[in-house]
Amino acid sequence: MRKYRLTPGFSFRYNITQNPTIYNVFATAAFRYGHSTIPRFLTLGDRHVPIEQLFNRPSEVIKDLDTVLKAILKDRHQEVNRFINSGMTEHLFETSGNNGFDIVSLNIQRGRDHGLPSYNNFRKACQLSEVTSFDDSVFGKAGPALKSVYSSPDDIDIFTGAVAEQHLHGGAVGPLLACLIGQQFHDLKYGDSFWFETSHPRKGFTSGQLSEIRRMRFAKILCRNSGVKSIQRDPFTVYSKESNPMIPCNDLPTIDLTKWRR
Template sequence: MKVLLFVCILTVMSAGEADTEVNNIDSVIEQRDDEENNYVVCTLADAAETSQISLEDISKSKYQERHNIRRRSTACQQEARYRTMDGRCNNARWPTWGSTNQPFRRFIDPAYDDGKFVPRLRGVDGHPLPSPRAVSVAVHPGTDSPSDDNTVMVMQWGQFLDHDLTGTPLHADTREQLNLLTAFVDASNVYGLSEDQISHLRNGPYMRTKGDNLLPESNHGGCQTDNSNEWCFEAGDDRVNVFPGLSVLHTVFVREHNRLVKELADVMPSTIPDDVLFEEARKIVSAIMQQITYREWLPIIVGPLAMRKYRLTPGYSFRYNFTQNPTIYNVFASAAFRYGHSTIPRFLTLGDRRVPIEQLFNRPSEVIRDLDTVLKALLKDRRQEVNRFINSGLTEHLFETSGDMGFDIVSLNIQRGRDHGLPSYNSFRKACRLPEVTSFHDSVFGKAGAALRSVYRSPDDIDVFTGAVAEEHVSDGAANCLKSDE
């Protein structure tokens, strides 16, 4: 039977494990008070990709005197009709589980080089690990491998969903990195994470209406000059402008929200407050995102066998389990969910133009010029297959601007994993009760063995991102898999 790393990392805990984890968090807090050297870490990998995520929503002071984020008091309204903006109180017993600014969970203990916070630097034999760039060049070259049956929209929904679930801020005041976002599929990427943020989006002085698009009048991160004006989209997630397809989905969901508010206003009493109309529409939009994710997108990614095995298909009972901690795993955010980078095509067809991917980063003017053309490209162009091959637009020209060199997304992924203390690929196989890979030429890697051997000294040194995307596909799914004899 094949078992997905993607699914394995989402394994639930028992009540006893949940209680243990909370106690461990408390002990870590006390440890931090005694060991000043444990406060870390702004990583190059995090800063490069999430440079549009501001810390202002977390605190204007230095992380609220270090650890108040973890210990913030929470008074839950037991009969509350709507979700909180920051994800608190989903669980009345453990109200901060899944909420913003919480440390990512650990699937297995971190592997820092000094046991505290220095990134993983050495292999099992004590020699330095290969540089992330060397791994990128050797194992992840650009090769065209378009999907036979899936379009770029599959990739784009994955990115849209990721920005609803994970976001590491520029600085973390602890060796356990924080998730800026909520762990729930709650459309927080559309609406934001705080009452102040949504108030700004709804009523702030920087917003104006142009058709159904909300556009700021002043420059914001990732904007571009277009006809002597500065334009960009503003949304609940500041990465809205990273890619035109992402801007399209944000626009579509903003329009859907506005449509729902109008229809609700037409059928509800005129005395209903605006805030109720807003929250009712927000609840429906969140449900739409959940339906698309579980009914349409996830089956494509993990395949029907995994959907049935883990009871993810409609029809199963989804009774609430208060012992299940939904907080995102560090390895999911930093490695497993980044498989989607391999699915991004080298070009996007916009009308009669075949535009290289590097010319589309942080360029929302394509959407402002013609949203429908970008949407048609997402629905028509083929995404790339999930594999170890990453197109050169991402490995040579990521976020490249005129006169500046671009980043390498694979190097960032690998470096982020090491910065975040992620153990090796084999460590995760063992944790998932799968046979450890003892040879570079193990069949699990297909034809990737020679490339892996050219940079790594031992299979036990392989970074989890690289090892996972080098694997073969799960049956009838897009994601790669970990093979098991079970």
Template sequence: MSDYIYKSGACFPIIIPENDVHFKTNCMKFTRSRPFDDTSKPREQFNAITSFIDGSMVYGSSEDEMNALRTGTDGLMSTSAGNLLPEDDNVDACRKKQDEDFCFLAGDARVNVFPGLAALHTVFVRFHNRLASKMAFIAKIAGYFFKRLPLVWNDERIFQATRKIVSAVIQKINNDEFLPILLGPKNIEKYQIWAPYKYDKYRNPMIINAFATAAFRYGHSQIPDTMKIAGEEVPIHKLYFKTNSVIHHFSDLVKTIVGNQSEKSDVHFSQEVANKLFLLNNHSLDLFSLNIQRGRDHGLGSFNDYRRECNLQPATSFSSDIFGSCSQSLKDVYASVDDIDLFVGGMCEPPEEDAILGPTFACIVGRQFRNLKHGDRFWYETQNIYAGLGNGMVNFVKEITMSRILCDHGDISEIQPFSFLAADSKKNSVRPCTEIPNYGIRALVGLMTGK
């Protein structure tokens, strides 16, 4: 490796022991996150996407990205045949299995990395277009009967209004359906996730480095070994950067996403990501190692540093109950408990009661989403008439669930009411989509006509 690469700070390779059972090379490639150019200050990384919960994975994080995804008519977003995401001109963004396969273009460049991700992007683009189509129809009907609407509902206005509603729905689903499972009831209260919204101009809504680089990577441990597609259990490593299953088996893919139970969030990673991440021509990566190295690249403090920051008792020995079943493994690797990486320590912590995360990760994630809610001037529940949706539209948003969206746009006919939880034989049994509460359009009429 050249001296230039080392001096540039671009490369930070992970050394691989000679006796590694999988990797046969002496190091794993790792590129450092790009820093700000201001060398007079401590190294800090760029965030290439918006920090707010604003649907940026649907609309992009810049005006150029957004405009590339729009049709310019009736507020609609571009789609391809089969009502799928539009085609990306960059043919190297994915790997084709069949000649008719193509790469997707979306608000987030990572859309092609995994088909489950692409499927959810597709669902929300379809949701946007459904709302926009209804608004365009209402505009035509209302224009006919009222001669003119209070405001001109052209392509731009319909698009921006729809974007605002879709972003609000994503905020609602995240706070009301997803975070309670992740954090548990105690932390939902502790970190004011369900507290009445009140904008705090002094609350910083930027993404916490420890959140992006460690705590919110907990889900990597929940990735299974296979996904069932078209009746076949396909190993995860065979799905990276392949859009075939989204293009040809969309319904099966959505059924698998909502039907399969995730793995536990712990230090046991599937070999599909631990050794076979992005496998191509016998070359692959290890996601667990990459996460640890990324924390070091970003200069994160130790696990104990964040325990103290969260007002939790730091670990004083490897035998501490804090580490659950990891104690001996940590002792074998680290010289001191104060050396333990945040990602490793957080993954070792036993989960809080009725939660997925342990107390340290729950603290970081809880604080982050509290900041994203109460530090967002445009949060959907705001009473500011210029920044908000209005009471009628807020109530409309609160009626919508993830299960309903998947029923409407996931090409499925049945689902459990709480889609983030595995189906059971009691309150969360699979049922026809006709039994999943729907939402009306009266609020849309009121929004557009002022009636």
């Protein structure tokens, strides 16, 4: 966050030469890391529903959106790694029998269809050392598995190698994904003349308005758009009595709209 100047509080200055276009590798491989975090089951009330029973089936959302929302808030996601649950690798978009797809095969093939260079090429572009051995510590215990399907580290597909990397300290992804995602969001921010922190007198907000916007939390947005009555302070993290307690929705800060009164 600090390296790519994404931490809240950094002074924003629009860069007219910054191209905010979405990189091919970001759309095709890097931001698909989330496929490895999808859990095998979703806990809907007292039911543990296999993920494949929810593909293209909006009935659960239509029937009770709040129950689905509570399940997503409560259930732990899987870590970003090479282990992806069987619902995604054997039953993706399955309609009957055994006609499901494999998300990993699709990701790899998509990268090849888009002509993405190899994993090592992107490490080099990110000024990371190239991997010359499957025993490289960046792969942790994943080296033997990669060696069983690739003849050389130079052959590794970008998606495969990126999700196999050991996480950075304090991060949810490895160094290559951190680079690709960080650079993309940096470009989106500093290449956007309408970024909400701009000091442009006609495009931007007043300091008072910015303070109010920064007070708003995702937890409050979820509360105001659902029937949830209490929620953990940080919805992106599972509930913890000590570090991420449940809070009544009414106790969460809201925006003082009088700052916009003329």
